[in-house]
Amino acid sequence: MSFDIVATYAVAVFLFIGAIFALIGVIGLLKFNDPMTRLHAPTKVGTVGIGALLLASILYFDTFHDGSIHELLIMAFLFVTAPISSNFIAKVIIHQGTCETPPEPVTECTWSTLGSPNRKSDVVEALDHTPE
Amino acid sequence: MSAAIELMNFALITAFIVVAISQMLSMVRLFIGPTTGDRILALDMMVVNAIGLIVLLGMWQGTRMYFEPALLVAMLGFVSTVAYARFVLRGDIIE
Numbered sequence: 001m002s003f004d005i006v007a008t009y010a011v012a013v014f015l016f017i018g019a020i021f022a023l024i025g026v027i028g029l030l031k032f033n034d035p036m037t038r039l040h041a042p043t044k045v046g047t048v049g050i051g052a053l054l055l056a057s058i059l060y061f062d063t064f065h066d067g068s069i070h071e072l073l074i075m076a077f078l079f080v081t082a083p084i085s086s087n088f089i090a091k092v093i094i095h096q097g098t099c100e101t102p103p104e105p106v107t108e109c110t111w112s113t114l115g116s117p118n119r120k121s122d123v124v125e126a127l128d129h130t131p132e
Numbered sequence: 133m134s135a136a137i138e139l140m141n142f143a144l145i146t147a148f149i150v151v152a153i154s155q156m157l158s159m160v161r162l163f164i165g166p167t168t169g170d171r172i173l174a175l176d177m178m179v180v181n182a183i184g185l186i187v188l189l190g191m192w193q194g195t196r197m198y199f200e201p202a203l204l205v206a207m208l209g210f211v212s213t214v215a216y217a218r219f220v221l222r223g224d225i226i227e
Contacts, residue, residue, distance in 0.1 A: 008136035015143035019150035022184060026154040029161050029177060035169050038161075042177040045154075053147070053184045060140075060191050070199050074183065074206055081210040085176055088217035093169035095221060 007063040014056035021049035035093045039086060046082040051075055148188055155181040172216050179209030 021044055028041025054071040061067055155178060162174035183202050190198030218224075 005136045008140050012136070012140045012143035015140070015147040018184065019143075019147040022151050022154040022181060025177065026157045026161075026181075029174065030157055035167050038170060039173060042158075042173060042180070045177060046180050050180055050184055050187075053151075053187050057187050057191050061196065065194065065196070068196075070196070071187070071202075074187075074199075074203050077203070077206050077210075078180070078183075081206075085210055085213040085217070088214055088221075089169050089172050089176070092172060092217050092220050093167065096167060096169065 004063055007059050011056045011059045011063070014052045014059065018049045018052035018056065021045055021052065025049060036090065039090060039093070043082060043086060046078055050078055144188065144192060148185075148192070151181055151184045151188065155185065168220050172213060172220070175216070176209065176213045179205060179213070183209075 025042045025045030028044075029038055032038045032041060054075050058067070058069055058071050158174050158177045158181065162171055162178070165171045165174055183205050186198050186202045186205065190196065190202075
C-alpha cells in the first residue's frame with residue numbers, strides 16, 4: 001500500500017467526518033428548545049466539521065496536485081473567531097432575557113455583562129463597595 | 133488505487149449533499165427562530181456551511197482557485213456576526 005492510497009482513504013474518512021458533524025450541528029440547532037442550549041450545537045460544525053473538511057482538502061491537493069497548506073489559514077481564523085462570535089450571541093441572548101436567568105454570582109455585584117451603566121443602582125452599588 | 137478513488141468520489145458527493153441539507157435546515161431555523169439570538173446563530177452557521185461548500189467545490193473541480201473566496205467568506209461572516217450582535221446590543225455598530 002503506497003502513500004497515495006492511504007492518503008486517498010484518509011481524504012474519504014475526513015470528508016465523512018466533516019459531513020456527519022455538519023449534520024449533527026444542524027440537528028442540534030433545530031431540535032434543542034432553549035436559545036442558550038441551541039448555542040452550543042453549531043460550534044461543533046465550526047471546529048470539527050469544517051476542520052475535517054479542510055484537512056481533507058489539504059490531503060487531497062497534497063496527493064493529486066502540488067501540495068500546500070493554505071487551508072490551515074482558514075482553519076486558524078475560524079478557530080480564533082468562533083468563541084468571539086459565540087460570546088457575542090450569548091450576550092444578545094442574556095440581554096434580551098430569552099433564556100433562563102443565569103445563577104447569581106458569589107460576589108455582591110451582578111454578572112459583568114448585565115451590570116451596564118444603564119442600571120444606575122448597580123453602578124451606585126458597585127461604587128459603594130469599592131475599597132478606599 | 134481505483135477503489136480508493138471511487139470511495140473518495142462517493143465521499144465527496146455525500147459530503148456535498150449532507151452539507152447542502154445542513155445549509156437548508158439552518159435556513160429553517162433562520163425563518164422560525166423565535167428570538168434574535170437564534171437568527172444570528174443560524175446566519176453564523178450558514179456562513180460556516182458556505183465555507184464548507186466552497187472548499188468541497190474546490191476539491192470537486194481540482195483547482196486551488198476557491199481558497200481565497202473561502203477565506204473572504206470566513207472573514208466577512210465573522211465581521212457580519214459581530215456587527216449584527218453589536219447592533220442588537222447597542223443600537224449602534226461603531227460608537
